[in-house]
Amino acid sequence: MERKVGTVSRGIRCPIIREGDDLAKVVVDSVLDAAKSEGFELRDRDVISITESIVARSQGNYASVEAIASDVKAKLGGETIGVILPILSRNRFAICLRGIAMGAKKVVLMLSYPSDEVGNQLVSLDALDEAGVNPYSDVLTLEKYRELFGENAHEFTGVDYVAYYADLIKEAGAEVEIIFANQAKTILNYADHILTCDIHTRARTKRILKAAGAKVVCGLDDILTSSVNGSGYNSNYGLLGSNKSTEDTIKLFPRECQDLVEDIQQIILDKTGKHIEVMVYGDGAFKDPQGKIWELADPCVSPAFTKGLVGTPNELKLKYLADNDFKDLTGEELRDAIASSIKEKDDNLVGNMASQGTTPRQLTDLIGSLCDLTSGSGDKGTPVVLVQGYFDNYAN
Structure with missing residues (x-):
């Protein structure tokens, strides 16, 4: 059956982290417990994001x-x-x-x-x-x-x-x-x-x-x-x-944590057979229109991430295709034509008019911003965020 839901961002409840805790184990256990409790399954290319705060706390930094x-x-x-x-x-x-x-x-x-x-x-x-x-x-x-x-x-x-x-x-x-x-x-x-x-x-x-x-x-x-x-x-x-x-x-901002994200990726693969991506995130990169505050007070959004999060989105603008290339089509014929264009798109759409208006930012900055908004900075108690379907598109 055709999937009806795109990107989902879930805040994952975790224990309070203290110095010396095995953070990789805590994160993996928390995500898998949440999946069992809420009735969802991990999929390939899901993203597990961990706030920098608990990384630094586990390091005693x-x-x-x-x-x-x-x-x-x-x-x-x-x-x-x-x-x-x-x-x-x-x-x-x-x-x-x-x-x-x-x-x-x-x-x-x-x-x-x-x-x-x-x-x-x-x-x-x-x-x-x-x-x-x-x-x-x-x-x-x-x-x-x-x-x-x-x-x-x-x-x-x-x-x-x-x-x-x-x-x-x-x-x-x-x-x-x-x-x-x-x-x-x-x-x-x-x-x-x-x-x-x-x-x-x-x-x-x-x-x-x-x-x-x-x-x-x-x-x-x-x-x-x-x-x-x-x-x-x-x-x-x-x-x-x-x-x-x-x-x-x-x-302080967490010290070297590349090993952490790669360890979590490997443990999830061993336990579930799913190849997921993992990143550590701090401040999101967005601006508040009321207070005029640009959120990014950290030196970067993500100090560590797995290889699948390198790069920028490579997307076509659906409304451009609908209003230009396929302006005379409707219904299933329009849907199939757009889906076909997405499946056949080039690996690099820079300069392509059909990609104008898509967000030309690093994947880690985009996903990190989503995670920062999901977890907040207060008392939600969700320092880990699971993002599913981020890499899906209209053709999936």
């Missing part, structure tokens, strides 16, 4: 603010540090900032405006227009910012991040100066030892600062790249992708 401070001081000298372009987040950056400030005598904090890299807004574009401020060239002191814009609480959190970050730095024992600018070189008027905290533009920012004469340039991805006094670490991403764990510790 945590670090204290003292470890951050020690590494910052060792790499940036412990005197005046320019800390530039951070995101505005209590969960993502505030604890890191405490550690950074503990490793310095003075922090010159340069905030981008009107919003941070992922869309958290300090002021509105309308307010900038009204004040006659050009964010691409104008540098604002804290006093000028307050004079023009006053206090601005975040729409969703109610936090004035300017005051919040200033207080964190002072409480950590460092002097603080805050400026607002969007050109990385601006910070060199205040400091020559720079910690750049941007995520996806970090390589360019480092290049610009080094070319402009900065003495020392580090990114968040250069801090805690190895263990400090027994702390967790991430050799690829450092502090990028970290989250608040407690008031004094962070959970």
Whole structure:
């Protein structure tokens, strides 16, 4: 019988994961128990996705603010540090900032405006227009910012991040100066030892600062790249992708986990005979139209995935075929013609008009976004997501 359901995304309930747990076993058992309980079966090319949080927790990949401070001081000298372009987040950056400030005598904090890299807004574009401020060239002191814009609480959190970050730095024992600018070189008027905290533009920012004469340039991805006094670490991403764990510790992005996804793939094959794909996912890659926040605060959506998830979709646009190639057909004749086109499509549809409007993104970014929305970030208790039918099409 013809299948009537396409892609299905299921959140899978799991036990609470602790350091040292056999995560591959937990994930496999949880998926197979869910299949038995809910009456579904695994199929070839299903995707099991595991949130990065439980991977890092099983690895015990945590670090204290003292470890951050020690590494910052060792790499940036412990005197005046320019800390530039951070995101505005209590969960993502505030604890890191405490550690950074503990490793310095003075922090010159340069905030981008009107919003941070992922869309958290300090002021509105309308307010900038009204004040006659050009964010691409104008540098604002804290006093000028307050004079023009006053206090601005975040729409969703109610936090004035300017005051919040200033207080964190002072409480950590460092002097603080805050400026607002969007050109990385601006910070060199205040400091020559720079910690750049941007995520996806970090390589360019480092290049610009080094070319402009900065003495020392580090990114968040250069801090805690190895263990400090027994702390967790991430050799690829450092502090990028970290989250608040407690008031004094962070959970880092998971370390090497390629073996994990391949082990789960093999165990499922041994137990069920099905060849499934497996990935670890963090933030999805999508933007909130209300708050203007781009979700991706992790350095990537997926730090590890099996080979079948490499690449981008290769799809035809059904409405294009229906409105153009087969505009004179209806009913079963139309359905059969479209199904035939899908079955006979080229392996690479780049440049083909019939594929325009399909989503030209990496499979892991698309599936990871679906999984992030499915699992959420709160109390659903589904850190594993099973995606079925993602690779099906109208011809199946």
